[in-house]
Every structure is written in C-alpha cells, then in structure tokens.
Amino acid sequence: MKKIKVCVIFGGISTEHDVSIVSGTSVIEKLDKEKYEIYPTYIDTDGQWYQYTKPVNQIKVTPIGTKLDETTSIKNITEYLKQMDIAFPVLHGLGGEDGSIQGLFKMLNLPYVGCGILSSSMGMDKVYAKVIFEKAGIPQTKYEYIKVKHQTYTYIFPDFSEKSMELPEIIKKVQTNLNYPMFIKPSNSGSSVGVKKANNQEELKQAVEYAAQFDTKILIEQGICGREVECAVLGKDEVISSPVGEVLSAEEFYSFDAKYINEASKTIIPAEIEKEISNQIRDFSIKAFQAIDGKGLSRVDFFIENKTNKVYINEINTLPGFTTISMYPKLFEQIGINYSELLDRLIQLEI
Ligand SMILES: Nc1ncnc2c1ncn2[C@@H]1O[C@H](COP(=O)(O)OP(=O)(O)O)[C@@H](O)[C@H]1O
C-alpha cells in the first residue's frame, strides 16, 4: 500500500512556539511509520519554514525549550506543500490556530487536519466566540467589549455600535455592569498571555492597559469562582465528546506560569463531578464545536461555579496542546482511543 504523505507542521510565530515543538514531535513519534511518510516541518518565530531533517524514526518528543538544529530552509513553501497528501498543523495560537495557515492549505487545495478557516478564527477570537456561544444558548459569563488604538478607547455596545470614551469613563461603565473580580483578556491570545485578574478599579485600569499591548480588542469578563474543567471533541459529520477532566491550577488562576512552569499544577481525569454535570458539559462541548462550524478536533473549557454548580463555557481551543501528557489526548485515552489511534482518526476524517 502506498504511504500517505503527511506534512506535520510545528513551531510557529506565536507565544506558544515552544509548546508546539513538544506537541509536534509527540505527533511525529506516534504516527505509524508503516502507514505514513512523514515530513517534519518547522516554522521558526520569524515565520521561516524549515524541513526538520533528523530521520523520522529517530524523532522523539523533545522537552520544552529544546532548540532544533537539524534543519534546512524551505525555499518554496507552496511547491513543498504541493507534494503532500495532507497537512497536519500542530501549531498553537496566532498564525496556526487562527485560520491563517488553514487559508494557505485551502488555496493549495491541500487537505488538512483540524478546523477550517472560519471555525479556527472564531475559536481564536474570544469576542466572536462569545457572540456565537450566546446565539447557541450556551451559558457564559457576562462580559464587556472594548477596542483600543494608540491609547484611544472605544466602547462597543451589544449591537456593535461604537462610542469613543476616555478610559476612566469606560471603567465606570464596566463597573456598573460587572462585579469584581473581573478577568481582562486580549481577544486574540492564548496560553493566558495578556490575561489578568482585577479585584478593584486600579487593577482593572492597569489590566486593560496591559491587555492593550497584545491586541486591539479587549474582553472584560465577570470572574467566576469555581472549578475549571475541560472536554475534548472529535469528528466531522458525527462528533463525539470525551469524559471531562479538571485542571487544578497551582496559582491564583491558570496563568502562563501555572500552565507551563509551575509543576504543582495538576489535572484530574476524569473529573470528580456529578454525572449530570458531566453530561451537560459534554453536550455543551459538542454544541460549541458545531456552533463555530468545527471539524476535526477541539478542546472546550468550562467553569463550574462553586456556589451554584452552574456550568459556564470559557473558551474553545481548535488546536489544543497535543503532547502525550496533554489534556486532549488523555481525555480520549479514557474511552479507549489511544494517542496513535487519535492521529489515525484525525487524518482519516480528511482523506
Ligand atoms: N471569567 C473568568 N472567571 C474565572 N477565571 C477566569 C475567567 N476567565 C479566565 N480565567 C482564568 O484565566 C485563565 C486564562 O483565560 P482563558 O480565557 O482560558 O485564556 P487562554 O486562551 O489564554 O487560555 C483561565 O484558564 C482561568 O484560570
């Protein structure tokens, strides 16, 4: 049987570059070498493409922070991609999870693993994901939306009409609609970069100014005091959900450090929650995935409020962490779909 040529792409221009190398090398290690001819492809932080020339059967998952040295530059990206049967982007964040690279594949008529252009960009943009979740009737936290350009602030009303305001005026308005604590986030970001919790007016102001360093669109959310849980989905026309897992952050919230540096953060799989709540989360996960018109894979994240046990969606990640110890593959392992089978299924969905 002829082997399927798979272009596994990792690295990338986003803040999640290093995590993507771990995810990408995990995928290469676990892909069945009898079935697939693998083309390991690395994008550096400047967006340059390289072939990772280490023999594929010697590629093992690399620890975070590893620098790749066996690389040769790819001169003509489109010609390179045209020889492939399928692309498997294992890129997280901007450039890889936001529809950009999916657009390149589409232009080349190259099948690819995972969400399409629209679903990727909607999943990445927290404000627009919220608009769609609202339409789908999935409970979420209350929020406010502002834009900022060259330190000029604009308040965006629920009907998308805009009003230019000074920051103190915006803060006042936000305070009348939301209570502390609040979470302030760049609309397009990941790995908690740019996200801050505010407990008072001064912190809110500082957090908005901080988030403005990362994006021109800023989301301010009502903080939820509760547990953080995640659910994985897989499929295209038929979509399945995994059991639910819980994240126990070692820090006040699941910040960049808590995710990747502080080893005291833990995951519990499956989460110890009532069956009824877990079923609700699984249903909402599929609903969210379908609402953004997803295909392939996504991990959908929620809060369960301590006081009320009420479930709120937080976000959908269309290219979640994919190391062998990441939540996404671990959740499917629970129902007997191991890592290599997961890769086979994701590829099979597209060819
Ligand atoms: N509304 C909220 N209430 C409570 N905690 C929140 C809220 N929004 C975000 N957080 C905390 O901040 C973390 C990062 O926010 P998130 O929206 O998931 O951004 P990212 O896309 O960078 O992961 C979450 O995992 C959670 O710990």
Ligand SMILES: [Mg+2]
């Ligand atoms: Mg998150």
